[in-house]
Amino acid sequence: MHGPTTLLLLFLASQAEAFRICAFNAHRLTLAKVTREQVKDTLVQILARCDIMVLQEVVDASNKTISFLLEELRSKFYNSRCYGFLNSPQLGRSTYKEKYVYIYRSDKTQLLNFYQYEDEDDLFAREPFVAQFTLPSKILPSVALVPLHTTPKDVENELNALHTVFLDVARRWQSKDIILLGDFNADCASLAKKRLNTLLLRTEVGFSWAIADGEDTTVRASTNCTYDRIVLHGVTCQGLMRTASAFNFPQSFQLSEEEALTISDHYPVEVELDKATHCVQPPSLAFLLLPVSVLLPLLTLQCSLVA
Numbered sequence: 001m002h003g004p005t006t007l008l009l010l011f012l013a014s015q016a017e018a019f020r021i022c023a024f025n026a027h028r029l030t031l032a033k034v035t036r037e038q039v040k041d042t043l044v045q046i047l048a049r050c051d052i053m054v055l056q057e058v059v060d061a062s063n064k065t066i067s068f069l070l071e072e073l074r075s076k077f078y079n080s081r082c083y084g085f086l087n088s089p090q091l092g093r094s095t096y097k098e099k100y101v102y103i104y105r106s107d108k109t110q111l112l113n114f115y116q117y118e119d120e121d122d123l124f125a126r127e128p129f130v131a132q133f134t135l136p137s138k139i140l141p142s143v144a145l146v147p148l149h150t151t152p153k154d155v156e157n158e159l160n161a162l163h164t165v166f167l168d169v170a171r172r173w174q175s176k177d178i179i180l181l182g183d184f185n186a187d188c189a190s191l192a193k194k195r196l197n198t199l200l201l202r203t204e205v206g207f208s209w210a211i212a213d214g215e216d217t218t219v220r221a222s223t224n225c226t227y228d229r230i231v232l233h234g235v236t237c238q239g240l241m242r243t244a245s246a247f248n249f250p251q252s253f254q255l256s257e258e259e260a261l262t263i264s265d266h267y268p269v270e271v272e273l274d275k276a277t278h279c280v281q282p283p284s285l286a287f288l289l290l291p292v293s294v295l296l297p298l299l300t301l302q303c304s305l306v307a
Helices: 002-016 036-050 064-076 152-173 236-238 256-260 292-306
Strands: 020-030 052-059 085-089 101-106 111-116 129-134 142-147 178-183 207-209 226-234 241-246 269-273
Touching: 002 142, 020 036, 020 226, 036 178, 052 064, 052 142, 052 178, 064 085, 064 101, 085 111, 085 178, 129 152, 142 269, 152 178, 152 269, 178 269, 226 236, 226 241, 226 269, 236 292
Parallel strands: 020 052, 142 178
Antiparallel strands: 020 269, 052 101, 085 101, 111 129, 129 142, 178 226, 207 226, 241 269
């Protein structure tokens, strides 16, 4: 019985593998904040779930905050994981400025390219800092990520301008497999649903809004807003998507609302990408009951299709 059981476990493990990309408005992230014990422990747990994390609202002018978090991650996963990071310049129209920061598992993905979008017309409060990463997939070897944290005062204009950024990325890197993500403020008082549905990213063909309208991405019980979003473009990229959701970290880590708000007033949002498109169906009971002499060739064929 060990042979079929082992094969089955291997089969199910291969089906379970996914690559997780996350975005998180970490709410005024500073060194003083992350060195608080509970904040540090929770942030490390959140970061550890993601193969690529795009942090927003990093307000530390230095890299000390991110270096501290990386040291904690490396200490927690000593010898089993490697981490790297990439940060934008400080961005903002006033003395208040933020950075976009990518924290990624360098044992699972490599940074290929990056650039700061040139916002010549000053359309964005914090213009996107674009990066391209490898994926563990022969079907889609790389994907471009375009983060945006909009200002609540000008959400509609910024999100329409994000379509221009998409076109710039597609032209520059000759790829339309692109993921737009971040705190778009795309709901509630910041953007009425009627205006949301007129956005270019909603009316133009090819964009899939992976975080469903109506999914709460806020921590406070008094709010229910889908501020944080992930938008996928590209047939291959969309075909690899397994799940997309907000991660309710207070529930997962058994935190009170007050405790959770010391971390952020937003949930992270995340999308999981498979190594292969969703053309392979799960095994039926009849399939699993086949004798090993029949099961082995079928599993071998299945693996060759996935690869």
